[in-house]
Amino acid sequence: MTCWIGVASADHVSAGVEGGFAQLGHGRHDAVKALHRDDWLVYYSPREGMGKGAPVQAFTAIGRVTSDKPYHAAQSMDFNPYRVNVDYFPGVTPAPIRPLLGFLNLTRDHVDNWGLLMRGPKRRITPEDIRCIAKAMGLPSDNLTRIE
Numbered sequence: 001m002t003c004w005i006g007v008a009s010a011d012h013v014s015a016g017v018e019g020g021f022a023q024l025g026h027g028r029h030d031a032v033k034a035l036h037r038d039d040w041l042v043y044y045s046p047r048e049g050m051g052k053g054a055p056v057q058a059f060t061a062i063g064r065v066t067s068d069k070p071y072h073a074a075q076s077m078d079f080n081p082y083r084v085n086v087d088y089f090p091g092v093t094p095a096p097i098r099p100l101l102g103f104l105n106l107t108r109d110h111v112d113n114w115g116l117l118m119r120g121p122k123r124r125i126t127p128e129d130i131r132c133i134a135k136a137m138g139l140p141s142d143n144l145t146r147i148e
Contacts, residue, residue: 003040003130003147005106005123009053010045010094013060017088021073022065025121027081032070034122035084039065040130040147042137044097044118059095059133063088089143095136104129 006024008016016022022041025031035041041063045056067084074080097114101107105126107114117123127147134144 001038001040002034002036003125003127004035004042005059005118005125006041006043007118007121007123008043008045009050010048010056010060011053012050013043013045016043016086017061017063020085020088021083022063022086023073023081023083027073027075027079027083028121029070029082031121032082032084035065035067035070037065037068040127041065041086042125042130042133045094046118056094057097059097059137061088062092062130062134062137062139089139092134092137092139095133095138100132100136103132 006022042059043061045058045060047053047055063086065084066087070082070084072080073083101111101114106117106123106129110117131144131147
């Protein structure tokens with residue numbers, strides 16, 4: 001089991017949660033090929049829309065990967081992104097990143113320039129970090145014990 005932060009606009013995260021999938025890096029295979037069944041994925045959303053809209057700067061969804069490997073999705077005639085299926089936890093609330101910066105292994109030594117760490121489609125994180133984020137999102141503690 002590996003823990004990941006995926007980076008996507010809040011609009012794109014909402015579509016993924018509604019559809020039960022994750023799509024990273026605009027659907028590139030290399031962005032999702034490292035995600036495997038039972039991996040944890042939490043989304044960080046910098047803005048409402050892709051490159052536009054109001055800043056969000058929060059963790060917006062969390063779940064477990066259920067696919068064995070990425071697959072092509074038929075989204076439109078000229079866009080067939082790679083995806084993995086994700087079982088998202090319902091009822092969580094977005095957790096702003098700023099209050100967590102000093103606590104996350106990923107950011108605690110980079111509090112002044114944490115935004116650079118949130119560029120690109122995904123980042124591998126520690127189980128401690130995903131537990132901290134999940135708790136901030138209000139994920140019930142019985143789910144947190146499953147993070148190894």
